Amino acid sequence: MHDQLTVKTLVGKFRNTYIPEKETAIDEGMIAWKGRLIFRVYMPDKPDKYSIKAxxxxxxxxxxxxxxxxxxxxxxxxxxxxxxxxxxxxxxKGYHLYQDNYYNSVELCEMLLQRNTYVCGTFRLDRGAPKELKDDIKNLKKKGKFVFPRKGQVLIQVWRDKRDVKLISTLHTAKIVESAKTNRKGEKICRPEVTGDYNKHMRGVDRADQMLHYYPCSRKTVKWTKKLVFFLLQVAALNSFILFKMNTTNEKYKKRKYKFKDFILDCVQKMTEPNKQCGEGEESRNEVDDESIASDSSAVTPPPAALKDRQ
Incomplete structure (x- = not known):
C-alpha cells in the first residue's frame, strides 16, 4: 500500500513538473531482480535478463x-x-509517439489518430496488415526494394534490407531518402524516411536506461520493494539532473563535462552541509553545558533557610 502511494506521488511530480516536447517514446525499462517474484520477467535481449518490468x-x-x-x-x-x-x-495535443512492434497495430494507430496523436514505429504483420501484403513481400527480391500499402492515413511500409524491415506510421509518407552511411562502393544508402526518424527518436528510453545504469544506487536485498524504492530514487535524481541542465544559466553546468555523477555528488554535499552545521552546533552546545555543570558542581550549595534555623 505504501509502495503504491510512493509510486503515485513520484509519478505525479514527474508529470506536473515538466511537459515533454513533441517527440516522445514508449518502451520497457528493467529493474534488476533475480529473487522469487510472481511478476518477475525474463528478457534475454536486455542487460538485466531477470528483472521487474516497467x-x-x-x-x-x-x-x-x-x-x-x-x-x-x-x-x-x-x-x-x-x-x-x-x-x-x-x-x-498533436504529439508524435515512437514505439516498437510490441505496442503498434493498425487499430491502435487509428484510435490514436482520432485523438490527434501520431504514431511511428516497427510493426508485426499479424496486427492488422492487409492479407495481400504477404504476397507483395515475396516479390521483393532485391535489396532496397519496398512496398507501402495504405489504409487511410495509416502507412505500412516494408523495406528489403539485409532482412525485411516492417514499419507503420501515421505521420510519414513512403519517401525514400539518402542516409549518411555508405556501402562498400562508397555509394550512399537509401532508406525510408520512417526508418531514420524512428532510429533518431526512439532513443529516449535507451538514453534514460543507460544513464540509470551508469551510477546505480541499488543494494543487495531480499525485499523487492526496497529495490523498487532505489529505482524510484534514481529516476527522481535523473529527472532532476535533466531539468537542472535545461534551466540553469551558469555556463559551468551547461558544459558536457558536467555529468550525472557530478550532479549527484553536488546534491549529496548540499544535503549534508546543514546537518553537519547542526551537528557542530550540538557538540558546542554540549560542551558549554558540560562546562556549566562542572562549574556548578564545584561550588558549595548553600543550605536552605529551614536547615539554618535547625542548626
Whole structure:
C-alpha cells in the first residue's frame, strides 16, 4: 500500500513538473531482480535478463522519464495501456509517439489518430496488415526494394534490407531518402524516411536506461520493494539532473563535462552541509553545558533557610 502511494506521488511530480516536447517514446525499462517474484520477467535481449518490468514514457531528446507503470503480472490490452501511459496531458495535443512492434497495430494507430496523436514505429504483420501484403513481400527480391500499402492515413511500409524491415506510421509518407552511411562502393544508402526518424527518436528510453545504469544506487536485498524504492530514487535524481541542465544559466553546468555523477555528488554535499552545521552546533552546545555543570558542581550549595534555623 505504501509502495503504491510512493509510486503515485513520484509519478505525479514527474508529470506536473515538466511537459515533454513533441517527440516522445514508449518502451520497457528493467529493474534488476533475480529473487522469487510472481511478476518477475525474463528478457534475454536486455542487460538485466531477470528483472521487474516497467513501461516508460520518455522524452526522445533528453530522456526525461515523464511517466511509468510497473508490470504486475497481469497483461492489459495494449490500447488501454498506451492510453493510460499518455494520459489526458499528452493525448489530443498533436504529439508524435515512437514505439516498437510490441505496442503498434493498425487499430491502435487509428484510435490514436482520432485523438490527434501520431504514431511511428516497427510493426508485426499479424496486427492488422492487409492479407495481400504477404504476397507483395515475396516479390521483393532485391535489396532496397519496398512496398507501402495504405489504409487511410495509416502507412505500412516494408523495406528489403539485409532482412525485411516492417514499419507503420501515421505521420510519414513512403519517401525514400539518402542516409549518411555508405556501402562498400562508397555509394550512399537509401532508406525510408520512417526508418531514420524512428532510429533518431526512439532513443529516449535507451538514453534514460543507460544513464540509470551508469551510477546505480541499488543494494543487495531480499525485499523487492526496497529495490523498487532505489529505482524510484534514481529516476527522481535523473529527472532532476535533466531539468537542472535545461534551466540553469551558469555556463559551468551547461558544459558536457558536467555529468550525472557530478550532479549527484553536488546534491549529496548540499544535503549534508546543514546537518553537519547542526551537528557542530550540538557538540558546542554540549560542551558549554558540560562546562556549566562542572562549574556548578564545584561550588558549595548553600543550605536552605529551614536547615539554618535547625542548626
Amino acid at each position: 513501461y516508460l514514457v520518455c522524452e526522445s531528446t533528453s530522456g526525461y522519464i515523464w511517466n511509468f507503470e510497473i508490470y504486475c503480472g497481469k497483461s492489459r490490452p495494449i490500447k488501454e495501456l498506451v492510453v493510460d501511459l499518455l494520459g489526458p496531458q499528452l493525448l489530443e
